[in-house]
Amino acid sequence: MVMIEDEQIDLLLSDLFELYGYDFTHYARASLKRRINRVWSLDKFPSFAELRYRLRTDTEYIKRFVEELTVNVTEMFRDPSFYKSLRLDVLPTLAAKPFIRIWHAGCSTGEEVFSMAILLKEAGLLHKSLLYATDLNPDVLASARKGIVALSQMKQYSENYLLSGGKADFSMYYTAQYGYAKFLDELAERMVFSTHNLVSDRSFNEFDMILCRNVLIYFDKALQQRVLSLFDESLGLLSYLALGAKETLRFSSLEAKYRPLNGEKIWRKIA
Amino acid sequence: MAEDSLNSAPKAVVIGGSTGSIDVLLQVLPTLTPPLTYVCIIVLHRRNTADSTLAHLFSLKTTIPVREVDDKEPIQPGIIYLAPADYHVLIEHDRTFALDDSEKVHYSRPSIDVTFESAADVFGSSLVGILLSGANADGTAGLKAIKRRGGMLVIQQPETAQATMMPQQAILNTQVDYILDIKEIGTLLNNLNL
Numbered sequence A: 001m002v003m004i005e006d007e008q009i010d011l012l013l014s015d016l017f018e019l020y021g022y023d024f025t026h027y028a029r030a031s032l033k034r035r036i037n038r039v040w041s042l043d044k045f046p047s048f049a050e051l052r053y054r055l056r057t058d059t060e061y062i063k064r065f066v067e068e069l070t071v072n073v074t075e076m077f078r079d080p081s082f083y084k085s086l087r088l089d090v091l092p093t094l095a096a097k098p099f100i101r102i103w104h105a106g107c108s109t110g111e112e113v114f115s116m117a118i119l120l121k122e123a124g125l126l127h128k129s130l131l132y133a134t135d136l137n138p139d140v141l142a143s144a145r146k147g148i149v150a151l152s153q154m155k156q157y158s159e160n161y162l163l164s165g166g167k168a169d170f171s172m173y174y175t176a177q178y179g180y181a182k183f184l185d186e187l188a189e190r191m192v193f194s195t196h197n198l199v200s201d202r203s204f205n206e207f208d209m210i211l212c213r214n215v216l217i218y219f220d221k222a223l224q225q226r227v228l229s230l231f232d233e234s235l236g237l238l239s240y241l242a243l244g245a246k247e248t249l250r251f252s253s254l255e256a257k258y259r260p261l262n263g264e265k266i267w268r269k270i271a
Numbered sequence B: 001m002a003e004d005s006l007n008s009a010p011k012a013v014v015i016g017g018s019t020g021s022i023d024v025l026l027q028v029l030p031t032l033t034p035p036l037t038y039v040c041i042i043v044l045h046r047r048n049t050a051d052s053t054l055a056h057l058f059s060l061k062t063t064i065p066v067r068e069v070d071d072k073e074p075i076q077p078g079i080i081y082l083a084p085a086d087y088h089v090l091i092e093h094d095r096t097f098a099l100d101d102s103e104k105v106h107y108s109r110p111s112i113d114v115t116f117e118s119a120a121d122v123f124g125s126s127l128v129g130i131l132l133s134g135a136n137a138d139g140t141a142g143l144k145a146i147k148r149r150g151g152m153l154v155i156q157q158p159e160t161a162q163a164t165m166m167p168q169q170a171i172l173n174t175q176v177d178y179i180l181d182i183k184e185i186g187t188l189l190n191n192l193n194l
């Protein structure tokens, strides 16, 4: 089993930054180390020197490497009680708006965005909503744009959907074809997919709600703070910020300006 | 039993378990004498629900504080930490926890291997790894990592385990220091308390 040394990680990270402009230096190290060990063995590099040489010289390989560094695991209606709270506590307060803008930062392959579109549709708000879905990784965005997920996942997703308070027959939102479920075009029509790097890119709009779930756990505290400030700049008064089950605004400089909603990882900007 | 082999106090004990291991812990926890002088981290395979009833269940059995791990939380001795459902628990060199929702390992998240390997990296020879009952291959690779860094390996005696595969795999594939029954595991945990 290969094991990368901490000094070797530093070398790779400075190569990535100097040659390609990707800054991973503020990612949580323990997790990054596992990711690098994983690509190293998946791609069967005989030595660190060969891995590094490939990275420095092969611009095609860089794409793959960056994709493998990030964790893209996701699911629909992940943490159903979170979505239930969106249905019951959040969406009704947005209903009166003429237009609803939502940003999914770190949307991965889009399962979270399609879940949100379904909630909006059921609340009768989809037609006046726009879902901006961004990620660092162009590959996952390409897959999100297609609006397909493996059919084998649908059993669990429809259970999650029901637990989130869904009342419809979940299968009416997709058509099954060749082992895939393809979501209705009607849902995808309200989505805009684009690359956006939370480390280096700026805010691009003002939103009624930002979801950034299971992304901040991969960042160190300094980068978490930077990204939270970016979100703060992009949220108007009484807008919402939603984080992953194990992420929090506590101990951040935003804490005083945001009020947590009961029990779930949702905060409302009050100042 | 274990005293003579330990010339320095252990900094951390990591405990992994799957099927049948909750019962073991419910028996062991009441026998522990507080306060704990070391860090204790428990990783159990559990259903993928984000509730914290397990931490609550354990906290009824001991006055030692039992807590689910939070991301970036500084690791303190004297606390029993429990891996949350659906996240791997990693440990940073600055002795803070880092959570990770990457792919399952041995069909499990949290995975015992992931935490054991990461803890071995940080705690080195002052780490004790304990593997309990389970019907899974998780844990063995983690124990190997602990051994490579000079830590100590303890396995629940398979005859006393509800599911024997996990302890048996570990006994076959690693250099185990102690194979203990449930009562002896409690005694060991108290003896490590220096």
Ligand SMILES: C[S@@+](CC[C@H](N)C(=O)[O-])C[C@H]1O[C@@H](n2cnc3c(N)ncnc32)[C@H](O)[C@@H]1O
Pocket: A070, A071, A072, A073, A074, A075, A078, A105, A106, A107, A108, A109, A112, A134, A135, A136, A137, A140, A196, A197, A198, A199, A212, A213, A214, A215, A218, A244, B101
């Ligand atoms: C674990 S997934 C979370 C997906 C979804 N939000 C969820 O909770 O199920 C994390 C995503 O964050 C993205 N990511 C990591 N670093 C990023 C960055 N600097 N900027 C934007 N996205 C990033 C990854 O590419 C990955 O798709």
